Amino acid sequence: MDSLRIGLIGYGEVGRTFSAGLKPGAVWTGAWDLKFDDPAQRDEPLAHAMAQGIEACDGVASLCAQATLLISAVTASNTLAVAEAVAPHIRPGSVFLDLNSASPGTKQRAAALIDAAGAHYVEAGVMTSVPPYGIRVPMLLGGAHAARLQPVLAALGMEATVASEKLGIASATKMCRSVMIKGLEALVIESYTTARHHGVEDAMIATLQETFPSIDWHKQGSYFFSRVAQHGKRRAEEMREVAHTVREAGFEPFMAAAIAQKHDWMAAQTRAGLFADLGPNPPWQAFADRLLAARGPAANDETIE
Template sequence: MSEVPQAFGRIALIGYGEVGRILAEDLRTQGLAVAAHDLKLQQPAQAAAPQAHAQEHGVQLHAQAAGAVAGADLVISAVTASQAVAVAEAAAPHLQAGAVFIDMNSASPGAKQRAAGVVDAAGGRYVEGAVMTSVPPYRIRVPLLLGGPHAAAVVAPLNALGFAAKLADERLGVASATKMCRSVMIKGLEAMVIESLSTARHYGVEDAVIASLYETFPGIDWEKQAAYFFQRVIEHGRRRAEEVREVAQTVREAGLQPWSASGTAERQAWVADLADAGVFGQRGEAGFARSADWRTEADRLLAAVAQERQR
């Protein structure tokens, strides 16, 4: 099998949502050839946005994963957590020998190990990737932990492209375990803040609760943090719910019952259902999930709950 290249020339993105588009933009500014595939391209009602973005930034779109990965020496999988193994299975037969496949999905260590088996058996080089915080503020320089036997060899070539990658461990599962355990806390905090402050808003005690939080944790701007949490869950609750279900599976793989993670997944999915129903405004509206005051979104949420009770 060929050595890992010192530089990547042709790059394929599997998943052309928020993360995929950000990576495409930053890679294309360097003049790199970028191809992409997303399941939404097979759905006419959802294909327009990715097609317009790809045309603007010079990304070659493919309706099937096979077309996107053919000839690529670097493939980046950035899809919803539940599709991590399926994407590896779809892409693996079409990888050129020695191609690096970076799985950036928020999947459990067990899922990553299954995906690695598929890719490596097909002659590719599977690298586990764990994105350690939200991508938009950092873009391509988002902190990225790499794992697996091929990981050390790709750190330098990736960082040459602008990534902020570092080796977690040569054992598969360590990087994703780090990510998943962090998500128990971070995604759980998102769900708890939405649940706590929405309930406080209902009882008219939100200012007292916020004041108490400031007193206990003075280093956090709770007003700003709450607005950010509401915004991110309203926009990406579906994806977050899938991730936290993988988090729950990670906890199970450790032999524990994922009581907290399971509840977090349900809360995130519930908010996503409300968003899909238009409770927070239609997607694309200027005000959608962009309120500087979390109270606006909490009021919308509570109004939807009240309406449901009256049915």
Template sequence: MSIPANPLQWSIGLVGYGEVGRILAEDLRARGVEDILAYDIKFGTADDAPLLAHAAQYGVRPMTSHAFLARAADLVISAVTADQTLAVAVSSAPTLKPGAWFLDFNSASPGAKIKAAGIVDAAGGRYVEGAVMTSIPPYRSRVPLLLGGAGAAELAPLLKVLGFEGKVASEKLGVASATKMCRSVMIKGLEAMVIESFTAARAYDVEDQVVASLYETFPGIDWEKQGAYFFQRVIEHGRRRSEEVREVAATVREAGLVPWSAQGTAERQAWVADLADAGVFGKRGSAGFARSTDWRVEADRILANVKPKD
């Protein structure tokens, strides 16, 4: 079967039906796309009820595997954790329609993206890397998106019809991903540093002095608001962030550098995720989970679960 010329007539398959996948499903449906498919590793498990309820609400067809989704989709959008980037390409490639698009949203290193592209293209698909350049929720499908690969220029206007804001970074694979990964050294690192600095300052009862000093040095940043946001995002998404930063570390290694900062960031993000999984910040999905406008509430929860060294 040929791919329809009008992207709104495409069957669009979402691999990964977490926060990103559900936002894309909502926006694609609002845009007029009628056939939306989804697959998530949670389908068929005890945790799939809210995902399936959302899919039913928006008319999304749940699929039982990557392969079944790829067989039916004109465009596959892979939006999974960074460590699953290659696995999704391997599982999807054998059943892709000839000429089907494969848009890789995942936060993976340039090397991982190049390997995934080789797998997809060898199977007759058309791989395009997509580097999401900031948090998706505020922008939704219009999040700034860098595209890379031989098919990027052809796919960009088609994605615009679907409501995306994709900009071609390069025909060379890896350029878009390198841009995102190098940015994440700073952004994800800043999250980890704020949590470490602010929580330690709270333990010593010097948080007001530290925050005041930051306002003086960087007056353009609302450190109270930014601190609360960083705590919230890492508590809620630290596991996914830690996996992304491991790919950031791989990117730094691919450049020939030792990723000391990225490695530490990944460990801090994963550590916060472990605390969240243990219920330190309340029950996931509850009104009080990582939603305080005062980061001190979350810092106190952390401090209540660690022991100062003598």
């Protein structure tokens, strides 16, 4: 791409991580986020953007006017809304890279809006958590323009692989993986907390260690609890998109719906301040103990018959 100028839509964890990785590339980088327009929330993200050398734009139209590569990194439920907001303003010939965790059907509807505006839509399936990898988080690209964009992203330091020219393949891969990963997170939270109540956590985890010896189940459990406590709302939104993916395959998403509910529940505990003072990197037992203490006296009196 000639005269590469990058516009980030969404300046949360993913947007900030990518902006930090892109900065050494010496290309203009701008950002826009709904929080920029909110007097109650804008001071911190605007200050962060300024400190990182990111131009905070005053609206999506301003960002689109300057960027040749737009990167959408918002919550799953806003995937289509962002495409609808961008479509009237995106410059013809620009590329719209959609990092959001959405179903193939949602990505296809977003692509139709961007392509109708004369720009080029490329889907991305982000295949693992962003923070450990930063800008080099593994991504699968999809769509008619994916192969042309891949070397541009590689030059910026991204770990992107073309999955298919067919739109939806990358997203389907991501969504099907999320059934397993987000499901495992939900299962660990439910299993570990219940085992903690009954006093069998050490014995239970020992059996997991024996069956799956390559996983440190205490360490992995702590990571799962902390990530869901921090990002449960976002993960629940992703799982509702996963449910759409399952429905698009002709099945009832029993598991995806239950996983979304569990993540939403954990997000509610966080909003209620249940984990507020746990400090950095708490063990899973600290989360479980807070959940157990919050149940009330009736639950605490339950025993195995």
